[in-house]
Amino acid sequence: MSESWNPSATRRGFLGLAAGGAALAATGSQVQAQRVRSAARIVVLGAGAGGAAIANRLSARLDGAQITVIDGRQQHWYQPGFTLIAAGLKPAGYSISSTGQWLPSGVNWVQEYAAGIDPDANRVTTTGGQHFDYDYLIVATGLSLDWDAIEGFSLDMVGQNGVSAHYAGPDYAELSWRALDRFTDQGGVGLFGRPATEMKCAGAPLKIAMLAEDIATRKGTRADTQIIYNSNSPALFGVPIVHHRVRQIFDERGIEVRSSHVLKALDAARKVATYATPEGDVDADYDFINVIPPQRAPQAVRDSGLSWADRWTDQGWIEVDRETLRHARYPNVFGIGDINGVPKGKTAASVKWHLPVVEDHLISEIQGREGTRRFNGYTSCPMITRVGRAMLIEFDYNDNLVPSFPGVIAPLEELWISWLMKEVALKPTYNAMLRGLA
Numbered sequence: 001m002s003e004s005w006n007p008s009a010t011r012r013g014f015l016g017l018a019a020g021g022a023a024l025a026a027t028g029s030q031v032q033a034q035r036v037r038s039a040a041r042i043v044v045l046g047a048g049a050g051g052a053a054i055a056n057r058l059s060a061r062l063d064g065a066q067i068t069v070i071d072g073r074q075q076h077w078y079q080p081g082f083t084l085i086a087a088g089l090k091p092a093g094y095s096i097s098s099t100g101q102w103l104p105s106g107v108n109w110v111q112e113y114a115a116g117i118d119p120d121a122n123r124v125t126t127t128g129g130q131h132f133d134y135d136y137l138i139v140a141t142g143l144s145l146d147w148d149a150i151e152g153f154s155l156d157m158v159g160q161n162g163v164s165a166h167y168a169g170p171d172y173a174e175l176s177w178r179a180l181d182r183f184t185d186q187g188g189v190g191l192f193g194r195p196a197t198e199m200k201c202a203g204a205p206l207k208i209a210m211l212a213e214d215i216a217t218r219k220g221t222r223a224d225t226q227i228i229y230n231s232n233s234p235a236l237f238g239v240p241i242v243h244h245r246v247r248q249i250f251d252e253r254g255i256e257v258r259s260s261h262v263l264k265a266l267d268a269a270r271k272v273a274t275y276a277t278p279e280g281d282v283d284a285d286y287d288f289i290n291v292i293p294p295q296r297a298p299q300a301v302r303d304s305g306l307s308w309a310d311r312w313t314d315q316g317w318i319e320v321d322r323e324t325l326r327h328a329r330y331p332n333v334f335g336i337g338d339i340n341g342v343p344k345g346k347t348a349a350s351v352k353w354h355l356p357v358v359e360d361h362l363i364s365e366i367q368g369r370e371g372t373r374r375f376n377g378y379t380s381c382p383m384i385t386r387v388g389r390a391m392l393i394e395f396d397y398n399d400n401l402v403p404s405f406p407g408v409i410a411p412l413e414e415l416w417i418s419w420l421m422k423e424v425a426l427k428p429t430y431n432a433m434l435r436g437l438a
């Protein structure tokens with residue numbers, strides 16, 4: 001690695017400001033409403049960002065309810081950290097904690113996955129063959145990464161021969177950094193892009209491309225490096241004003257765009273990627289490639305009858321009302337997080353605003369009244385543009401920018417303060433959310 005690029009030195013510079021992040025977390029609204037007596041059986045599928053947080057909120061609000069959380073994953077992953085790991089700014093451990101540490105005492109954590117969901121019988125069956133009957137079901141399974149959809153690709157390639165795949169988990173993100181480190185030392189052609197399905201954190205593919213460009217510049221290899229971003233459509237981002245801003249940054253920094261190119265196959269031995277385009281398949285040579293696969297609801301959800309019948313039929317997101325997050329056909333079922341079939345909101349920041357809505361409607365129902373809270377599509381993407389710079393982009397269902405700090409943080413400007421939000425403040429805020437406190 002060249003002398004001018006030293007991630008640990010960069011990291012040290014930010015540490016003194018960590019207290020700012022903790023302060024931000026502490027401002028989150030505490031769950032203070034009165035406890036409600038209920039013997040309801042509530043099953044939560046998934047103990048990730050949404051599942052752990054709603055389990056904490058409901059156990060704080062309900063007295064006597066039987067809350068069962070089903071999730072076989074022992075590790076909790078703080079996924080917004082994956083981008084920082086893949087850029088060599090954090091180690092894999094930064095994103096890893098244990099699922100158990102976030103779940104409140106008193107809930108029954110079943111360490112298996114849901115294998116079958118029968119919303120007509122109000123019953124979930126686990127991979128171990130256990131059955132759980134419920135009065136209310138909360139689906140918070142997140143999404144599945146369909147790696148098999150990329151022909152010729154397998155996860156054991158990550159970190160070698162220029163292959164990166166930081167969506168796969170913290171360890172893969174660290175391996176991805178090894179590949180990116182080598183690439184930005186040596187130069188060559190780097191391919192980036194996103195799948196054609198809905199995806200979590202649609203800004204993440206753009207961030208890693210811009211970080212690669214920045215790191216190559218800092219190392220002095222930019223002149224020998226070609227950064228190519230393959231967009232699944234003519235747009236770089238779903239919100240038009242953000243698309244234009246990112247396009248401008250890409251133009252200024254010489255990041256090339258290939259529109260309507262969707263990664264289809266990889267020949268790792270020859271270092272050739274194949275993209276599906278409207279004109280047919282196109283091959284591209286690479287020295288480095290970042291693979292982000294199509295994303296879909298987990299199979300058990302897709303088989304459950306909870307998915308939309310006429311939208312996202314290849315992806316299986318559940319049919320919830322976009323404002324109440326309540327299932328359209330099964331009113332005792334709610335969705336939180338990435339699994340929801342709504343036009344925006346596959347971010348952890350959206351989960352934060354899903355939580356009070358689902359809590360309100362579920363508890364109001366138990367009390368025999370109607371909930372009033374609504375989700376407006378809030379989605380937030382701290383769009384890292386360089387090490388030390390980001391744009392704090394927040395928007396709603398109508399593509400309006402809805403900045404949390406109007407007049408203080410300009411959403412479309414590359415700012416140090418927005419970088420700090422991502423690098424320092426986001427994780428304590430996320431952790432507070434998991435505990436039901438933000």
Ligand SMILES: Cc1cc2nc3c(=O)[nH]c(=O)nc-3n(C[C@H](O)[C@H](O)[C@H](O)COP(=O)(O)OP(=O)(O)OC[C@H]3O[C@@H](n4cnc5c(N)ncnc54)[C@H](O)[C@@H]3O)c2cc1C
Nearest residue numbers: 046048049050073079080114141142201337338347348349
């Ligand atoms: C690279 C990357 C960068 C990101 N950056 C940001 C960012 O900067 N800001 C931001 O706000 N968001 C970001 N996100 C998105 C954010 O992490 C997700 O939107 C968020 O974690 C969604 O929460 P969730 O509860 O829906 O899913 P998850 O947190 O993924 O949790 C889902 C849980 O469900 C479990 N599960 C799966 N199938 C089953 C089953 N059949 N039965 C039971 N349990 C099951 C899983 O084991 C998992 O524990 C990023 C994501 C990635 C990958």
